[in-house]
Amino acid sequence: MGKKISKGYYTLEFKQSSAKLAAESDQPIAQTAKDLGIKETTLYGWVAKYTPKSKPGIKAHYDAEQELKQLRKENARLKQERDILKKAMAYLAAETA
Secondary structure, eight states, rough: OOBBBBOOOOOHHHHHHHHHHHOOOOOHHHHHHHTTTTTTHHHHHHHHHTTTTTSSSSHHHHHHHHHHHHHHHHHHHHHHHHHHHHHHHHHHHHHOO
């Protein structure tokens, strides 16, 4: 597990060494994060912050993951709105018939 100090914060040394390990490792960053006992998004952020030029595409990958998460959330909201409208149409159709 990572070196934590009070209130769940990680030391700067731990952040930097974790980012360096993730950037230089042949394994996926997700696996490195799991091995270190930290969240994948946390490690992606550290890699982008502390080793910005070490591995091309990391920031793009992180941005793509964030966009995918946002799009999935929007898709769920739109599906919910669609279902509400379907129910309203069915109710109105039954009422006029």
